[in-house]
Amino acid sequence: MSNKKRSFEPKALQDVLNQLTSQPKIASGLNQVKVKEAWKATMGEHVASYTQEIKLRGKSLYITLSSSALKEELGYGKEKILKHLNETLGFEAVETLIFR
Numbered sequence: 747m748s749n750k751k752r753s754f755e756p757k758a759l760q761d762v763l764n765q766l767t768s769q770p771k772i773a774s775g776l777n778q779v780k781v782k783e784a785w786k787a788t789m790g791e792h793v794a795s796y797t798q799e800i801k802l803r804g805k806s807l808y809i810t811l812s813s814s815a816l817k818e819e820l821g822y823g824k825e826k827i828l829k830h831l832n833e834t835l836g837f838e839a840v841e842t843l844i845f846r
Contacts (some may be wrong), residue, residue, distance in 0.1 A: 777839055778802050784834040785809070787829070791822070805841040807831070817845045 769774055778817065781802045786794045798811035811817045824843045832838050 759796070780835055781807060781839060784831050788830045788834050802839070805839070806844060807840045807842065808844050808846060810846045821845055 767776060782800050785797065785800055793816065796811050796813045796816050797809060798812050799808070801808045811820070826841055828843050831840055
């Protein structure tokens, strides 16, 4: 057996986490979770209770709602919702909002 020692230089935990979360697949998954949390925080519990599914594909956010009346009502305020979502997230994650 070889008696070689591996030499590791210590790194700051923040640097390691940033490197890990910058990988595309991990970053995509984290953005999905962040968007779901931002939707709840932005729209409140009442709207969240009618929300069945939230999917972020690229910069498009697909929201599936169980109420057609709510879907119609939210459709009128898409721009305002987008602005609040991105402000809550702290970065421009969503460009298009699509209600289903």
